[in-house]
Each structure stands twice: as C-alpha cells, then as structure tokens.
Amino acid sequence: MTKKKIGLLIIGINGAIGTTVTAGVKAINSNYVEPIGLVTEIFEFKKLDFVNLKDLVIGGWDIIEKPHMECMKSHNIIPETLYNKLVSDGMDVTVYKAPRAGITIHNLNVDGVHKDKKSITISEAIKSITDDINDFVSKNNLDGCVVGNLSSCEPLPENCEIFNSIEVFEKAIENNDSRIKASVVYAYAAIKNHAPFFNFTPNYTIDIPAIKELAIREKISIAGNDGKTGQTLYKTVIAPMLKWRNLKLFGWYSTNILGNNDGRVLEDPSHKEAKIKSKSKVLDKILGYSDFYHRVDINYYPPRGDAKEAWDTVDFKGWLGKEMCMKINWIGEDSTLAAPLIVDITRLLWYTQKKGDYGVAKHLSSFFKDPSENDDYSFGNQVQMLLNYLSN
Amino acid sequence: MTKKKIGLLIIGINGAIGTTVTAGVKAINSNYVEPIGLVTEIFEFKKLDFVNLKDLVIGGWDIIEKPHMECMKSHNIIPETLYNKLVSDGMDVTVYKAPRAGITIHNLNVDGVHKDKKSITISEAIKSITDDINDFVSKNNLDGCVVGNLSSCEPLPENCEIFNSIEVFEKAIENNDSRIKASVVYAYAAIKNHAPFFNFTPNYTIDIPAIKELAIREKISIAGNDGKTGQTLYKTVIAPMLKWRNLKLFGWYSTNILGNNDGRVLEDPSHKEAKIKSKSKVLDKILGYSDFYHRVDINYYPPRGDAKEAWDTVDFKGWLGKEMCMKINWIGEDSTLAAPLIVDITRLLWYTQKKGDYGVAKHLSSFFKDPSENDDYSFGNQVQMLLNYLSN
Amino acid sequence: MTKKKIGLLIIGINGAIGTTVTAGVKAINSNYVEPIGLVTEIFEFKKLDFVNLKDLVIGGWDIIEKPHMECMKSHNIIPETLYNKLVSDGMDVTVYKAPRAGITIHNLNVDGVHKDKKSITISEAIKSITDDINDFVSKNNLDGCVVGNLSSCEPLPENCEIFNSIEVFEKAIENNDSRIKASVVYAYAAIKNHAPFFNFTPNYTIDIPAIKELAIREKISIAGNDGKTGQTLYKTVIAPMLKWRNLKLFGWYSTNILGNNDGRVLEDPSHKEAKIKSKSKVLDKILGYSDFYHRVDINYYPPRGDAKEAWDTVDFKGWLGKEMCMKINWIGEDSTLAAPLIVDITRLLWYTQKKGDYGVAKHLSSFFKDPSENDDYSFGNQVQMLLNYLSN
C-alpha cells in the first residue's frame, strides 16, 4: 500500500514566509480559516488529484535557532488570536539546524543565529542535509518530499565555469569551492535524494547547468526562480494589455517600500541588484521592444512592516502619439501573498513528478518572476500553459 | 479585376471619436504620425492580408451639419499643428445628413443640429441610408463597405417583442414603431445592403434577435457591443489575475470623471444606467462569483475635457483572510483610445466577411465591453480567441 | 469647595463615534493607550487648566436601547483585545432613553430602536431631557455638564420663520411644530439648563437665530457645525497653499467612500445634500473666487467599514497658464478621527464658559467644517484664532 503523506522541507522555515506557510496550513486544516489564496483550490482544479492539505507534513532548516513558534510571533504577521489558538493546539514544526558550509550569511545583526560556527566542508553539509531529509521522511512515514528554498537572497556568480557540468561541479564540491552558495548545496542534496526542488528566491539556482543536468539524470522535477507575488505579478498582466492594444510604452517607474527583513537585506546594494535584475526584463520580453525607460527602486521603510507597498507610473502613447498614463498603488502583504504559492508549487511539483515528468517544470512559470526555460512572461499565457498541462 | 478599396461609414462621424478616426488615418497616410494604437499593425499581424490604410475610404452620417473639419477643431483633441497641416492638405470627409426618423436625440443643447425636422417614417429612413451607402460605394469605386455605430448612447427597450424575429420587426418598421431606435435602423439598413456592421456604443443593437437573424440570412458579419477602451479594459486583465491567484475580491469601487460630450450625456440617469450596466457584469463573469460589492460611478467633470480619468480601489483577501488593496488611477484620452479600434474592427470585420464567415464575429470580443455571444470577459482569453481565428 | 468633575452628555452615544469616545477616554485613563489625537494634549497647551480626563464623566442619550458595550462591539472599531479589557474592567456608561417627540428617525432598519413609540409633545421631550441632565449632574456630583450632538444628519428647514426669535420659537414649541427637529430640542433644553452645547453634525442647529439668542441671554457657550475630520480638513490646508502661491484652481473633484451607518444614511439624497453643502463652500471662501468646477461625491461602500477613504484630484494652473495636478488618497478612520475632537471641544467649551465668554465660540472654528459666525475657512488661520484666544 502506498503512503499518502508527503513532506515539504523549507530552507529558511523560521522566516516570515516560512512561518506564514506553516501557520496557514495548520489553520486551514483546523478549519480556522478558508484556503483563500491557494491556486490549487480553485474550482477548475477541484477534480485533480493533488496532495490533500492534511497529508502535507511541513518541516525545514534554518540558521535561526529560536523555536519556530517564537519566530512566527516575532514576524508579527499571524493575527494574535489565531496565533494563540495555534499555540494552545500545541502546534510544533521540525526545524533542522542549517549547515553552515558554503553559506554566506548576509551581514545582518540577526538575533538567534546558531553559534555552532565550526566550519564544515560542503561535502559534510550535503551529508547533513541528506540525513535530515531521510530522517524527516522516515519519522513521518512519508511517500517522499519536496524541498523549497525561501532563504534570503544571495548573490550568485554568473557564467561560472564550476557550474558548467555535473562533473566539474562535483569536483568543486570536493575542493570546497567558496563560489558554491547555500541554495546550490541544498538543490544538489535534494535532487540526489530524489526530492523535487524549487527556488522561490531571486538566485539563479535552478538555471545552473550542473543542477539541470543532475535533475534530468535523476529524473527529478525542479522549478524556479523568484516567486511572483506583487509588483511583477501585475506588471505581467498590464504589459500584455498594452501590447495587445499596441499602446507604446515609453516609461515605467516602479518604487517599492517594505519594512521586513527582506527589505533590510535589500538595502545591501549587491542583494538589491539581483532582485532588481530579475524584476526588470519582464517588460522587454512581453512587449517585444525595449526603447522605453524602466526603473525599479526598492527601499526599506520600516513603518510598512511585512506589507509591501508599490507605486508605479506607466507612461504610454496611443493614436496620434498622445501621451497617457496609468498609476498603480499596490498595498500587499509580502508573506501573505507568497505563502500559499509555496503550497501550490509543492503540490504541483509532486503531481508533475508522479506523472513522470522531470527537469524544469515550465508549466509552473506563472509562479515565478523569472521562470526557467520560458521566455513568455505574460501571466495570462503562463496560466494557460498550466491549464493545458493539467488538462492532459 | 477586383477593386481593392473599401469604405467605412461611421454613424456619428462628426463626434469626438469620429473626427479622431478620420484625422488619424489621414495623418498616418501622410506619414505625419506612426500607427500607434492600431492592433492590426502589431508585428504578429504583419503577414495578414488586412485592407491597406490607404485603401480605406472613410465617410459617415451625422445630425450635426457643421463641416467635418470644423467639428474636428471644436472637439479640441487633434493637436493644433497637426490639425493645421490636415486643413492645408485640403482634407475633407463626406458626411451624409442623418435621417431623423426613429431617432431619439438626447435633450442636449447641441449647436448645429440640422434643422430639417420634418418627420420621415422609418421606411423612408432606411431608404435614405440605403441611398447613402450606394452613393458612397459607387462614387469611391469601392469593393464594399463596413458600417459602424459611434452615436451617443440611447436607451434600448429590453425583451421587446417587436425585436423577436425579422418578421415581427419588419412589421414594426411598416408601423413606424417608436421603440425602434436609430442604431437599429442603421443596422437593418446596413445588413440589407450587405455591409458588415458593428456597434461601438452601449446599446444592445447587435443582440436584437431580428438583427442577428437578418445577419445570418444575409451572410453578413456583425460585431459589438460597447468599445472597451479604459477602465473596463484594465478590469478585464486585473480580475483574471485575482482569479488565478485565488485572491478573493470583496469590493471594487470605480469612479470615472470625464468632461466631453459623452460625459454630458451620461449625466442623464437613463443613459448612465445603460453604460454602467454594460460595465458591471465583467467581474462576476471572470471571477465566477458575485459576493463582492461592485460600484461604478461616472461623473461629468468639465476640467478633464476629452480625457477620461478613472480611479479604482480593488479590495481583496488572501491567505489567512488578510485584506489587501490595489488602487489604480488611469488618465486616458477617451477618443484617442477608441479611434484606432474603429479602424481595427473595420479591417477585421472585412477580413472575416471575405473569409466567408457571418453572424456575430465572436473572435472580435476583445474590442468590446460586452461582447455578443461570448461569456468570457477576460481580455487575455479574448485576445487568444482572435489569435486562434487569425492563425487558421 | 468647588467640584472638579464635569459631565459630557452625548446625543447619540451608542453610535460609532459615541462609543469610540467612551472607549478611548476609559482606555487613556486606564493607561492602556496614549492620548494621541487629542489636540488639548499638545505640548503648547500643557500649561492650560483644562478639565483632567479623569474628571470627565461621559453619558448620553440614544434611540438604540441595546447596552452601550454591546453597541460598542457591534461598530467593530475598538480592537478586540482592548474591548475585552474594558469589559473585564466593568466599564459601563449611563445612557438615557432618547425622547421621541419632534425626532425624525431616518428610514433605516436599525435594530434595537426602543419600541416606546407613544408620541410625546416637544414640551414633554424638553422636560425629559432636563430631568436627565439634572439626574446626571446630581448622581455624579458634577460641577456642570456639556451637551454635544452626534446624532445622524437630519435635514433642517432653512429660513424658517419659527426660528427667528426665542419668542416665536417658544410658541412653536407649545404648538408642537413638526419643523422643530431633535437637535434643536436638545440644544434648547441644554442651554436652558446652562449646559454649553455643541453640534458636530451637518445640521445648522447652532445657526438658528432663536438658539443663538437664547445662548446669549443665558450666557452659555455654544459651538458648531459639522466636525472637520477628513477630506474637508485637508482641503482647508491645501486651498490656502494654492491661494498663497496664486495658483489658479480650475477643478476639484472629491469622492468619498465609507461603509458605516453614516454612509448608509447619506445614501438618502436629502441627507447627502446637507452634507455636501457643508463641504462645498470652503474652497470659494478660502480662494476668494468661484470660477472653478467643484464636485463632492459621497458613496456607500460597505467593504470600507468605518474607514473613510477619499480620493481627490485638484487641477490648477500656474505661470503661463500651465496645467498641473495634485491627487490625494486619504484612508482615515471616521470615528477615530472624530472621537478625540469631541473631548477637545468639551474641554475648550467648558474652559470658555468658565472664562466668562458666551454665545458662539468662534475660536473653536478649527474643529468644524462650517464654523458658525466665521468666514475664514483656512485651517491654519482657525488654529491661530484658537492659539490667540488661549494665550490671552
């Protein structure tokens, strides 16, 4: 008899999104809230055989050693009354200590980062991750598990020769090469352990040739990069509207203000650059031209907390060259928008794996700002790809 | 040898949109401006055999007898320098006197309405329109022509028995029944003369059973209703975004301010009602539920002139029931957005007719707020329908 | 020995603002919250001898018979945790049954309106209000009390001869004249009982000649009309900015959406008219000209709850006639903005009375949309009037 339960192991589970995922799934399973925001619960998908939410066991890794429920409280996202109910229900989540080899910790004064600073090699880290996955699957009697990356954005070296093939990459692992960042270590370990892997951060983890090669060799589904939750989401529906009315964009200015940890990390210009880069190209790709001025700013604004406010001015020309304008003010909750997508991607990646597909799951493009192996950035078209995949 | 030229006869050609159409086509043909805003000029459509803009002869009817170029000037939409060029190039447009039978003129103090108030019967009006069409085709040596309705919004009686079949409708014509409004008279005359017909106003002209029956019997293509140019356009891309993220809409408040004649007419509650009605149902249809509060207001605000400003607040819930918000401020030019669509619909309707299709051209849904015989209000899906039609 | 304590009797104390006043004062006195929003707590006023918040006893009248704390809960304004604390502290408020003579109850299906519908005369109502005031003062051992009107907006007859002098007005009372609305009955009874009176609604209660005459005869301070809390507040700081830069306003469009009871009442056009009227003239008065288009819309939008969102577009011209624009989006909490002002007006009116002044307290103009006997609508100037008064 097959086991029905599957696992989701989140890298960075004690963060704002991670704790919002665990709280939300628990709250839905306890009938405290409706499953709003979950794409896989839409009417059109009801007939599909996705993993039942009650059969999804969530755990993960973190560098923060404070108890998961304490971290949840500190992010100040879960409403107080719901949080209290979850605590009194005895909610608890398995959090493995994140191995520190090859892991750049951004220069933050983060309270509670575990003090176990003795350096381990990348190989030892892979061993440690492997042990955690096996432990989690076996203790929870799971059919398997999905690994998802929600850790803070880390700058990845581009066109780096050590990533060009599994062969050179595995040699670099042996050499404990410092260019191998944390997300890549996890991706490698996950795939080797036959766990579908997705990357929800702006790193190009999924696009590393060695990782793709490994996924295909091991017949594992992977997905990424960079969750599409707010400003880029609406950009990818507004831009197709301009395109199919032949309205000529000549300027799009986007400012973002956010007050959470993600905002603090993005104050660091090198992290900001990766983020802005992954946000920028969507317009060119959708519109088919690039002779417009596109600027994306991200600013840390503590009063906003976990909410992520955006303001855009979209300047375009129409008939007779007349200039017109659309201005958008988005007041979203960052983690609230991201959390259900984590569950959706997990369910869909598992569904894909069970169906026998592997490599980059392009039909999951609609969930990502910069979908791997897909140049169609229109949200509508991406959703159509998913619908087509699921209807076959 | 077939004639290459075709005609477009616009009902209300001296109005803001009508004059913007004629000025724009002339300006493009004179290489004064780029064909921005014309969907049929998009890269993807280049290979298709649409009527060349230089082969499109535009004329029409109006109740305003002032010369067309004077009307153009009075709308204050065409930039002064361009207008002067067009005048010095000797631009002129054939405008037939609109027959007044069965035509409700809204209670405006419109200057220049022709004084020829002797009442004629509907049958006489049909005869007059027929003569005008034939005159236009013959004088301009055309292969045929398309008729498009841009007149001011008129309240149409719903579920009116005289519209139920051609038979009863033609009897009503004979009886000079006052429930037959102007747009229906034109539609009837156009189809009888084998001219494809489209309705760009909020009237349900195209949905009258007798008109549809006639179009099928005469093998003529028709399209409508109500051009989708501004607020409804972006509603039909934002709403699918909410749907496919399973974000629960609970309120959408839309206000519109506009200062042109359309705004003045809409001050009259009965006209406003038809307009608001055609704007309202799009959300329910796209989202698949209606338990949200949707309110659309339209207000006359003379300082805005022909520009049409809209402000929306879109209130939705996500994961854990958290409330979020998107606010949109659209500053568009009403006639500037509408004008190129008139040319697009003409080209596409003629293309459809030549292809041998007839009845309601559902593949033109993306151009209309309330597309006839199509319940899919998502702009993205409507565009896909057009692409599919054109690729066959 | 003088008693230090004074009373505040609120007409409509079970409403949204009334319950927010009582909750807030109690919460401040219990040190649960800071006195934010209270003008009389500003640094500049610290040295003045205003009534201590702990010496302010609040009670009132209402047509709703549900217990005050239940009403407070139903308005959904006080945060749940604070509300629970107040309840467990045993908070209670004296609410007298509002007499029904001369009282227009708007046509709402308001739950819990007391069923004691036997008609009483206006004279009997005055007697009843008098008894309540005396009872409240005596039971709470007060030095005196202030009466404030927070009831729903009622349409007052203008230029009505029965209001022209005390003499004719008192005859109209004897005749039980139905043109005498509730707020006027309360104002009359309050002043006769030597209680300073203020009107926070859009009625022109304070401007009735008979009421003013009475206040002067009885040497009582009065203030009104219509609390200035949101859109009009910022209008009266933006308009002076335009004036003193000589920027020529040519259009100001204001839309308001609100979801509370006030919003429901304003759906009734006659109530709406009074409100819009009191909002409209501020611009003309401040700018000194009126050749601009000013439109104020108020719409009921239930998703907004007690919050009151406003959106304005302010169109003005500068040097060379160039057109520019300022757009404002205000997301305020209606009752939260109003409640502290009720306390401020009470303290300041009592201070004025003690100082020996009476009649219309013009120095309180900054609190009102349409201040009685003051044509200077600039908020800055109004504040200056208050500062000058208090520094003498």
Added chain:
Amino acid sequence: MTKKKIGLLIIGINGAIGTTVTAGVKAINSNYVEPIGLVTEIFEFKKLDFVNLKDLVIGGWDIIEKPHMECMKSHNIIPETLYNKLVSDGMDVTVYKAPRAGITIHNLNVDGVHKDKKSITISEAIKSITDDINDFVSKNNLDGCVVGNLSSCEPLPENCEIFNSIEVFEKAIENNDSRIKASVVYAYAAIKNHAPFFNFTPNYTIDIPAIKELAIREKISIAGNDGKTGQTLYKTVIAPMLKWRNLKLFGWYSTNILGNNDGRVLEDPSHKEAKIKSKSKVLDKILGYSDFYHRVDINYYPPRGDAKEAWDTVDFKGWLGKEMCMKINWIGEDSTLAAPLIVDITRLLWYTQKKGDYGVAKHLSSFFKDPSENDDYSFGNQVQMLLNYLSN
C-alpha cells in the same frame, strides 16, 4: 527725478527656470497670458508699491553660450505657439559670459558651454561680475538691480573656516582658495555692488557668516535658500495639519521623479545629498519630534521631462493608536512653479531694500525650503510673517 526701472540679473539665465522667467514676464507684458502664479499679484497685495512688471529688466550670466532664445526652445517648456510669438516680437535678453574662476562645473556633457577655459582668479571673476552689473544698470538706465542664483546645485563645504568672517574670507579670495564656489563669488560681488541677492538653489550661500556680515555692513537685503516649489511646499502645509490635530506621524516616504537637467545633476550622489538634506528637516521642525521614519528619494526619469512628479505616503496614528494614511501624487512643472517666485522674490527684496531693511529678509521664508534664520517651517506661519511685514 528717480528712475523707476530696476534690473534682475539671474545666474544661470539660460537654464530651464531662467528662460521660463524671461518668457513669462515678456508674455505677461505683451498681454499674451495672465500673471497666474505670481504671489505679488494677489488681490491682498494690489495696493502695495511693487515694481511694475514693465519696469523690470531681466538679464543674467550663463556658462552656456548658445543664444538665450535657442536655450529657451531647447528646454521644451514654453508652448510652441507662445515661443513663436515671442521670437517674432524680437524678444532678446542680455546674457553675460559667466566667469569660470572658482566655478565647479558638474561633470555633464552639456552642449554649448563656452570654450574660453583660460583660468582666471577669483579676484578677476569678481571684477568681471562687477563690470557686468555696472554695464547692465547703466545701459538700461536702472535705479539698481537684484541678483538671483539659479545655477545648478554645487556641494558647499560646511563649517569651513575661510567663511567665518569677512576678513578671513577676503584673504581667501586673494589666495584664490578653491573652496570658494561660484555662488559665493556672485553673492560677494553683488553685495559689494549694493545689489540685493537671493539664492534659489540648495547651497547654503546665504548662511555663510562672511556673506551675512557683508550684507549687514553694506546694508543690503539677502534671501535664501532653496526655492520651495513642490513636494516640500505641500509637506509644510500637511505637517502642520497633523501637528494641530495631534496625529502622530510615524513614517513619511517621498519619492520624486524628474527628467530635466536638474534630475540629471541629482543623479550625482553628492549633489543629491545637499538637496535631500534641505528637504529633510522640515518635518522635525514643524512637528516638534523626530521619532518617525522619513525618507526622500529623487530619481532621474527622462519620460517626465521638466515635469516633476512626486508620490508620498504619509503614515500616522490617531485615537487609540489607530494607523491611518494619506497618499499624495503631485504632478507639477518644475520650472513653471519656480519662475514666478523669482519675480516675486525680486520685487519683495527690492521693496525691503527700499524700506531700509537689510541682512536676511526673514519675511521671505515662505519662498524657501530652508529659510535662513527662521526655524518655523510651516508655510501658513511663513505667509503670516510676510503679511505682517507688508501691513506695517
């Protein structure tokens, strides 16, 4: 007989603001446009004896050698038809070559900067400026002239010992000290030649002790710094509103986008810093506290041209600590807002000088972002200061 005419010599007269000043004054004098935007034309000031606009002769200096009317055209601010009228009227403006000693030219590829790069000393530059002033006054038969600085923002050294007194400053001039920037050289030369001087840029020219000392010794009126035209203008009316309602500001995020030369210069972080600094302190000073998060961003956005768009979110707390928000979107024309103020300051500075006052003209504070010797940043209070001064 006294001469009635006076002069205005603008440093940077070929720039966007300079050319808008000259075009506007000429257009008003030719009755082409109304004097909108001129504070000194407000009704309240009609009786005062300001210099007649026809008696104001405008000239200036610039590093750009292109003819003034060509520069005007290139800024693309004056409407084409008006520009053509001015040219055909033979409009011309005297532009002296700006001496280059002590003048930091920002690193722009500015076309047309005069090639006369031979270095001159500061003393020679002062001599050259003196000659220009005398030439202008004599050729135009003027009663005197005012000098105003509109040049691009230059970073001034703070607390620099060479500025501490006239004595050390004049020694530094002799030593040709490179810390003496252009605006200071002009200020020194103007005052020595008995020309009232104002600084409209973010430099602290007016606050240099040596300059103030000189102005007092020479009995000359001076005014500055940094013209208040847009975002800071409305900040200084919104912040007093919050203060006098005791609404607690906890965050104010301001973004500015502009596409003109000023925007390009501000891309350089050192220039940006001076500008942002002069914009930042207004809130603290008005509110009397600084425990809020205030962030001002300025970004170059070419599609906006000379227009300067700003977006602000103003986050504040009220009664019970409830959070509320005001969002502002300002679409102004930078030079159009600044130009009339240049004329106003000139008239008022001359008026002050004639009245016999000298040193910093504090009553002109309302025109400046960072008024010298005045800590009251409230626009309303600043206007009151002006009214008081003028009514004496």
